[in-house]
Amino acid sequence: MDNLLTWLIVGAVLGFFFLRHWRAHKRGEALARAAAERGPMFSDGPKAQHPRINSDSCIGCGACVTVCPEGDVLALVGGKATIINGHKCIGHSLCAEECPVGAITMVMAKPSSGADSPVISEDHETSIENLFIAGELGGLALIKNAVNQGRDSMDVIARRIGELGTTPAETNVLDVVIVGAGPAGISASLRASEHGLKALTLERETVGGTVSKYPRQKLVMTSPVEFPLHGRFSKTSLSKEDLLAFWEKIMQRTDLNIHTGEVVDTVKKEMDGFFRVRTARDEYRSRAVVLALGRAGTPRKLGVKGEELSHVLYRLIEADHYTNNNILVVGGGDSAVEAAMGLAHQPGNKVTLSYRKGEFSRLKDRNTKRIEEQMRSGAVEVLFNSVPTEFRVGSLSIEVGGQIRELPNDFVWIFAGGIPPSDFLKAAGIAFGSDGSADHREAHGTSS
Numbered sequence: 001m002d003n004l005l006t007w008l009i010v011g012a013v014l015g016f017f018f019l020r021h022w023r024a025h026k027r028g029e030a031l032a033r034a035a036a037e038r039g040p041m042f043s044d045g046p047k048a049q050h051p052r053i054n055s056d057s058c059i060g061c062g063a064c065v066t067v068c069p070e071g072d073v074l075a076l077v078g079g080k081a082t083i084i085n086g087h088k089c090i091g092h093s094l095c096a097e098e099c100p101v102g103a104i105t106m107v108m109a110k111p112s113s114g115a116d117s118p119v120i121s122e123d124h125e126t127s128i129e130n131l132f133i134a135g136e137l138g139g140l141a142l143i144k145n146a147v148n149q150g151r152d153s154m155d156v157i158a159r160r161i162g163e164l165g166t167t168p169a170e171t172n173v174l175d176v177v178i179v180g181a182g183p184a185g186i187s188a189s190l191r192a193s194e195h196g197l198k199a200l201t202l203e204r205e206t207v208g209g210t211v212s213k214y215p216r217q218k219l220v221m222t223s224p225v226e227f228p229l230h231g232r233f234s235k236t237s238l239s240k241e242d243l244l245a246f247w248e249k250i251m252q253r254t255d256l257n258i259h260t261g262e263v264v265d266t267v268k269k270e271m272d273g274f275f276r277v278r279t280a281r282d283e284y285r286s287r288a289v290v291l292a293l294g295r296a297g298t299p300r301k302l303g304v305k306g307e308e309l310s311h312v313l314y315r316l317i318e319a320d321h322y323t324n325n326n327i328l329v330v331g332g333g334d335s336a337v338e339a340a341m342g343l344a345h346q347p348g349n350k351v352t353l354s355y356r357k358g359e360f361s362r363l364k365d366r367n368t369k370r371i372e373e374q375m376r377s378g379a380v381e382v383l384f385n386s387v388p389t390e391f392r393v394g395s396l397s398i399e400v401g402g403q404i405r406e407l408p409n410d411f412v413w414i415f416a417g418g419i420p421p422s423d424f425l426k427a428a429g430i431a432f433g434s435d436g437s438a439d440h441r442e443a444h445g446t447s448s
């Protein structure tokens with residue numbers, strides 16, 4: 001009798017936990033299905049690199065779902081990993097690395113959705129021989145990918161120059177010109193030095209690229225990466241300042257030839273097979289070129305009256321320099337929301353966020369949660385369905401749901417994205433996505 005009672009109690013306890021787990025699983029799956037249905041309403045699907053899941057091999061362990069730093073790109077639906085928010089994927093590739101049965105490969109988006117992306121081979125070469133693209137300009141975000149591609153493209157250049165074995169008759173012809181000194185350009189420059197190439201790096205601003213524009217003390221997340229002239233860099237989480245200091249240090253150790261503050265206007269391949277790289281200051285000839293321009297391009301403008309005024313800004317680096325101000329932030333992406341929250345955190349600021357749509361749809365999960373909290377607490381006032389119509393010194397006009405409102409204003413930040421440097425690439429003669437890139441080609445640049 002005692003035994004039976006014991007078994008009944010054990011059964012009831014097990015049954016309770018099983019039922020709880022089953023209910024949670026069903027709830028999770030219902031949420032995932034709802035998210036999968038919502039996904040296409042907000043985007044046309046993955047924009048660049050994203051996972052391709054072989055559902056025959058997938059065992060539904062969910063490792064890929066939990067490892068993704070972007071939140072809800074993947075979910076388990078019907079016991080299989082499924083892409084539910086492909087547009088949120090920025091190519092970390094951790095899902096593919098974590099999958100115990102190798103059911104995930106990283107692929108590029110269809111050329112139709114990447115029609116504004118240049119055609120690039122596995123070796124990161126464009127449609128023009130010896131003209132390479134490395135880093136985010138090629139469509140893949142993340143520091144790790146930029147570093148890998150900068151390094152790998154320089155290996156190809158060094159091999160080709162080694163095979164040619166001759167130096168050009170013209171002594172002023174460089175082996176390679178690298179345009180841009182962000183993570184991709186720095187990595188390419190270091191590798192060029194490691195290979196003993198005659199290289200020149202041209203950077204329009206300062207060394208560091210987009211990283212130097214991150215907000216102060218931003219935590220930079222990266223995967224372990226092999227850095228030329230340094231070896232394996234295995235710190236995966238560090239501040240922006242630490243990363244920039246690390247780059248400064250390794251760059252001082254070498255005889256790098258970097259010109260900062262020099263904008264490259266054009267790159268053209270000439271009849272003799274050499275490239276002519278023109279800047280406002282000078283022009284250079286080289287046997288190969290690596291374009292590591294990033295995708296930030298030029299900030300997109302709204303075309304609103306008064307936008308040229310000096311208090312209308314497009315980049316926020318030090319939020320704590322702004323206190324006791326009336327501030328308008330324009331945009332509905334992560335940059336706009338992060339800037340609004342950062343500014344609202346400073347004493348005395350009154351921050352309004354203007355977004356032309358009726359709700360946020362493409363935010364990282366943690367930003368969605370944080371902005372909802374700030375809206376509830378009143379720290380940030382969000383005006384959905386609104387567009388600014390005029391900026392003035394001290395005030396602005398904004399249309400909200402068809403009504404014009406006047407707001408006191410000291411600063412405006414506009415985060416409407418950037419115009420990618422496609423004109424620059426087209427002028428160089430580089431073919432773009434729909435001009436003939438391979439269909440759904442395998443993604444590259446994720447090798448360690």
Ligand SMILES: Cc1cc2nc3c(=O)[nH]c(=O)nc-3n(C[C@H](O)[C@H](O)[C@H](O)COP(=O)(O)OP(=O)(O)OC[C@H]3O[C@@H](n4cnc5c(N)ncnc54)[C@H](O)[C@@H]3O)c2cc1C
Binds near residue numbers: 140180214294296335
């Ligand atoms: C807010 C924010 C946060 C991010 N956080 C992370 C993170 O935590 N982890 C992560 O891995 N990634 C992160 N990223 C992405 C990462 O910063 C980029 O993927 C990476 O910087 C791309 O490197 P890149 O060298 O290709 O381009 P960039 O870093 O953009 O560098 C390009 C360089 O080219 C220069 N340039 C452009 N045009 C010219 C020209 N005509 N002549 C001369 N120079 C030119 C630019 O001035 C710039 O210095 C973040 C991005 C943003 C915007």
